[in-house]
Each structure stands twice: as C-alpha cells, then as structure tokens.
Amino acid sequence: xxxxxxxxxxxxxxxxxxxxxxxxxxxxxxxxxxxxxxxxxxxxxxxxxxxxxxxxxxxxxxxxxxxxxxxxxxxxxxxxxxxxxxxxxxxxxxxxxxxxxxxxxxxxxxxxxxxxxxxxxxxxxxxxxxxxxxxxxxxxxxxxxxxxxxxxxxxxxxxxxxxxxxxxxxxxxxxxxxxxxxxxxxxxxxxxxxxxxxxxxxxxxxxxxxxxxxxxxxxxxxxxxxxxxxxxxxxxxxxxxxxxxxxxxxxxxxxxxxxxxx
Amino acid sequence: xxxxxxxxxxxxxxxxxxxxxxxxxxxxxxxxxxxxxxxxxxxxxxxxxxxxxxxxxxxxxxxxxxxxxxxxxxxxxxxxxxxxxxxxxxxxxxxxxxxxxxxxxxxxxxxxxxxxxxxxxxxxxxxxxxxxxxxxxxxxxxxxxxxxxxxxxxxxxxxxxxxxxxxxxxxxxxxxxxxxxxxxxxxxxxxxxxxxxxxxxxxxxxxxxxxxxxxxxxxxxxxxxxxxxxxxxxxxxxxxxxxxxxxxxxxxxxxxxxxxxxxxxxxxxxxxxxxxxxxxxxxxxxxxxxxxx
Numbered sequence: 001x002x003x004x005x006x007x008x009x010x011x012x013x014x015x016x017x018x019x020x021x022x023x024x025x026x027x028x029x030x031x032x033x034x035x036x037x038x039x040x041x042x043x044x045x046x047x048x049x050x051x052x053x054x055x056x057x058x059x060x061x062x063x064x065x066x067x068x069x070x071x072x073x074x075x076x077x078x079x080x081x082x083x084x085x086x087x088x089x090x091x092x093x094x095x096x097x098x099x100x101x102x103x104x105x106x107x108x109x110x111x112x113x114x115x116x117x118x119x120x121x122x123x124x125x126x127x128x129x130x131x132x133x134x135x136x137x138x139x140x141x142x143x144x145x146x147x148x149x150x151x152x153x154x155x156x157x158x159x160x161x162x163x164x165x166x167x168x169x170x171x172x173x174x175x176x177x178x179x180x181x182x183x184x185x186x187x188x189x190x191x192x193x194x195x196x197x198x199x200x201x202x203x204x205x206x207x208x209x210x211x212x213x214x215x216x217x218x219x220x221x222x223x224x225x226x227x228x229x230x231x232x233x234x235x236x237x238x239x240x241x242x243x244x245x246x247x248x249x250x251x252x253x254x255x256x257x258x259x260x261x262x
Numbered sequence: 263x264x265x266x267x268x269x270x271x272x273x274x275x276x277x278x279x280x281x282x283x284x285x286x287x288x289x290x291x292x293x294x295x296x297x298x299x300x301x302x303x304x305x306x307x308x309x310x311x312x313x314x315x316x317x318x319x320x321x322x323x324x325x326x327x328x329x330x331x332x333x334x335x336x337x338x339x340x341x342x343x344x345x346x347x348x349x350x351x352x353x354x355x356x357x358x359x360x361x362x363x364x365x366x367x368x369x370x371x372x373x374x375x376x377x378x379x380x381x382x383x384x385x386x387x388x389x390x391x392x393x394x395x396x397x398x399x400x401x402x403x404x405x406x407x408x409x410x411x412x413x414x415x416x417x418x419x420x421x422x423x424x425x426x427x428x429x430x431x432x433x434x435x436x437x438x439x440x441x442x443x444x445x446x447x448x449x450x451x452x453x454x455x456x457x458x459x460x461x462x463x464x465x466x467x468x469x470x471x472x473x474x475x476x477x478x479x480x481x482x483x484x485x486x487x488x489x490x491x492x493x494x495x496x497x498x499x500x501x502x503x504x505x506x507x508x509x510x511x512x513x514x515x516x517x518x519x520x521x522x523x524x525x526x527x528x529x530x531x532x533x534x535x536x537x538x539x540x541x542x543x544x545x546x547x548x549x550x551x552x553x554x555x
Contacts, residue, residue: 003366007363100353101350102352104344105344105351105364107314107315107316108314108342109367109368110336110337110339110367112336258318260318
C-alpha cells in the first residue's frame with residue numbers, strides 16, 4: 001500500500017543513518033561539554049556582549065542545561081542541519097526518479113499521481129520525524145551519561161519545531177523541483193532561502209532598525225532556543241510554518257497532478 | 263473489457279509553438295498488433311506518453327477501452343503493460359526485487375510469471391540491475407511490462423538492445439499474447455520488424471500520420487525490391503509491360519524495381535538484356551517516406 005514511500009525511505013536510509021549519527025554525536029558532545037564548562041560559565045556570562053545573542057542564541061540562559069542547548073546547538077546547528085537534509089530529500093523525492101527515467105514506471109502503474117506524490121511527501125516527513133526522534137533520544141542519553149540535568153519536555157517541543165522547520169524547507173524544495181522539473185535548481189533555490197532566512201534572523205536580532213526582517217525568516221517562527229529555555233511560551237509562532245507547510249504540501253500534490261512529465 | 267483498446271481523436275500535443283503531435287486519429291482493435299513507425303522525433307513517444315497520461319493533450323481526445331485517458335487514468339492503467347523508450351530500472355536493486363516492486367505497484371502477485379518470463383528471456387534474476395548490460399536491462403523492462411498479463415501492451419522501441427535470438431523470443435511472445443486477445447501497440451523505427459509482427463501499421467512523420475497500412479492484406483509494403491545491373495541499357499517503357507513490377511526506376515544499365523507476385527515474366531524480359539548482377543534491396547524508412555510523399 002505504501003510501497004513507494006517505503007522504497008523511497010529505504011533508498012534514503014544510508015543518508016538518514018549518517019545524519020542520525022552526526023546528530024547523535026553533536027548531542028552527546030553538547031551534553032558532555034555542559035558539565036565540563038558549567039563552572040566557568042558564570043564568568044563567561046559576565047563578559048559576553050549581549051549583541052552577539054543574535055548570532056549564537058541567548059547567552060544569558062547558557063548556565064542552565066536548556067539554555068546551553070539553545071546556545072549554538074538549537075540556534076545554529078539544528079535549524080541549519082535538519083532543513084539541509086530536508087532540502088536534499090525534498091528535491092530528490094520526485095527529482096531523482098524524473099532524472100533517472102524511473103518516474104514513468106511509477107506513473108504507468110495503477111496509482112494516481114496524488115497517491116505517488118503523497119507517498120513521496122510521506123517519505124520526506126518520515127526522515128524528519130526519525131531525525132527529530134534521534135535528536136530527542138540522543139539528548140536523553142546525554143542526560144543519563146553526563147549528569148546533564150536537562151528537562152526533556154522543552155527538548156521535545158524544540159525538536160518538533162526543528163522537524164517542522166525541516167519539513168517546510170523539504171516541501172519548498174519539492175515544490176521548486178515540481179515547477180522547474182530540475183533537482184539542482186530546487187536544491188540551489190532552497191539553500192539560498194535557508195541562508196537568507198538565517199541572515200535575516202541574525203540581522204533582525206543585532207540591528208534594531210532591521211527588527212522587522214525577522215518576519216521574513218523561517219527561523220523566527222521555529223523559535224527553538226526560546227522554546228527550550230521557556231523564555232516565551234510562543235509555540236503559537238509555529239502556526240505560520242505549519243500552515244505554510246500544509247499549503248506547500250497541497251501545492252505539490254496539485255502541481256504534480258497537473259503537470260506534464262517529459 | 264470491451265470496446266476499442268485505443269482510440270485517438272484529433273490528438274494534438276504542442277510544446278510552445280511546436281506541434282509534436284498534430285491532429286492524429288487512430289483506432290486500434292482488440293487482439294491487434296499495431297505498429298507505429300517513424301524516424302526519431304516524429305512524435306511516436308509523445309503519442310504514447312499522451313495515451314498513458316504522462317502528458318496532457320493540447321487538443322483532441324484519447325480513449326482507452328472507451329475510458330478517457332486523463333480522467334480515468336488510474337483505472338486504465340490496471341489493464342496496461344508499458345515499456346518505456348529508454349528502459350530504466352532502479353540500479354541499486356536486484357532484478358527479482360525490482361520486478362516484485364513493480365508487481366506490488368500494480369497490486370498483483372506475479373512471481374510465477376516473473377520466473378517463466380525470465381526463463382524465456384534467459385535473464386538472471388539474482389543480478390544487480392546496475393550491473394546489467396543494455397540488452398539485459400531491456401529484458402527486465404519487458405518482463406515488467408508483460409508480467410501481469412495486461413490486456414493492452416504499449417511498447418516503445420521494445421527490441422532496442424536485444425540480440426537477434428531474443429528478438430525472436432519477443433516476437434513469439436507478442437504473437438502469443440495477441441492470439442489470446444491482448445492488444446499490442448508498439449513503436450519502432452525498424453520497418454522489417456514491424457512488417458514481421460504487426461497486423462497494422464501507422465506511419466508518422468513530423469507529428470502527422472502519413473499512412474495507415476493493413477499488413478494482413480496485400481499491402482503496398484509487401485513488395486520485394488531488386489537492384490539489377492544489365493549488360494545492355496533498357497528503356498523504362500519495356501518494364502511497364504511486366505505485371506509483377508509495382509514501381510521501377512531505370513538509369514542506363516541499372517534498374518531498380520519493386521516487385522510483387524510471380525517473377526518469371528520479369529526475368530524472362532531482363533534476360534534478353536543480359537543480367538550481370540542482382541541484389542535484393544531492403545526498404546528503408548527513407549524509401550517508405552519517399553513512396554508516401
């Protein structure tokens with residue numbers, strides 16, 4: 001029933017495992033490093049310029065385990081890594097089949113185009129779910145191994161937000177591929193989107209006059225570090241990402257249903 | 263299922279200003295092996311892709327088993343086996359796994375047919391698709407098209423890459439399927455192949471059908487062509503009297519003729535001019551197009 005999604009997920013299994021191992025390593029590194037640096041952190045805190053918060057996250061919160069994760073890990077590494085993986089998966093989901101000529105075999109089967117595209121979308125979503133789970137699990141293992149007394153609930157919420165952010169970029173890449181029928185263009189356009197989004201987010205935090213740029217940045221709606229530290233209970237900020245991602249999924253289904261396969 | 267397996271009505275497919283297929287109409291009957299002949303870029307694959315709803319017609323209508331090809335595409339494909347022009351299969355898979363995956367997509371268990379067809383085509387199911395030669399890859403693509411015993415087979419250049427022995431296996435297979443009621447629509451640029459297996463033939467050039475021939479009847483294509491060198495020049499008017507000559511061209515001592523039927527009278531006539539050399543000439547697509555224009 002879900003043979004296309006299963007096949008797609010299996011074909012991406014190696015890369016999912018590699019990225020999972022990377023995330024696992026990062027999580028353990030951050031968990032272990034907190035216990036090592038926790039004594040020196042108050043001193044660092046006094047000398048850290050507040051303006052750099054925009055670049056690395058909320059340094060004021062760094063003494064707490066949640067703040068430590070929000071600083072750099074959930075403010076730079078995760079919101080760049082998960083979307084990067086999703087962009088590759090989203091652009092390849094139909095793009096690889098189209099490029100390799102195997103898409104015709106799928107289309108010649110008695111499955112509707114909506115079904116085929118839906119299963120491809122499901123495979124991209126599954127990869128993000130797996131990586132978000134690895135993220136949560138690895139931090140939990142770090143907590144157990146390294147006396148890293150982090151509260152797991154905000155970690156779960158922030159990891160879900162990262163998964164949503166990744167899915168948003170994955171669906172964007174799939175849509176660009178669907179429109180231009182070209183995987184490379186999809187990867188290029190969405191990578192630029194990701195970098196611009198990050199730059200807008202940073203600029204909006206360090207330059208007061210550019211604060212309104214934050215609304216153009218997907219990172220602003222992801223809001224991972226603040227979800228971790230509980231500085232704001234702004235899960236509501238995720239709504240625009242979820243709504244746009246849903247619209248992107250619908251657009252992907254419609255465009256794939258209507259377009260010519262050359 | 264009843265009704266015409268394929269019916270094209272004024273089908274046009276344009277890409278920008280270019281008409282890849284220009285107002286073509288075709289009716290293909292049940293149990294027919296229908297050849298679709300034309301040079302590269304004539305519009306064969308575009309027509310096939312439109313029938314399978316990979317691309318939408320710009321104008322006109324396509325019906326498969328009396329169902330609209332766009333609105334009933336999923337239902338139609340339950341009854342179709344398709345071989346793409348460039349056979350591509352997932353390189354990372356073993357042959358058997360790839361074929362089972364396709365069977366799964368079609369929603370049927372084809373294990374028996376896979377085994378039987380792979381024996382017919384002498385294909386090793388345990389090999390990795392990426393390690394196969396072009397010919398063997400074509401066999402995988404053929405098996406996936408035939409394995410669910412579809413009522414309609416749409417085959418784009420089916421013998422591309424096959425050796426002569428395997429071509430014969432393929433010809434036998436489609437004849438046997440047709441005798442059991444399946445309809446086969448195959449595109450080719452090989453006239454001899456089409457003549458050998460097809461009941462009917464449509465010739466397409468520049469997106470337009472320029473001729474439809476019934477090959478089971480006395481077709482104009484069922485002629486034998488000779489190039490003959492004589493020791494003395496002959497006048498064309500001399501040849502026009504010979505009944506078995508369909509067409510002739512004379513250039514001094516060289517005669518090019520298309521013949522049909524008993525050749526005794528022809529060779530009696532030519533022997534008076536001294537026959538130096540006779541060679542049989544195959545009809546090329548070019549000859550065919552010249553013939554039809």
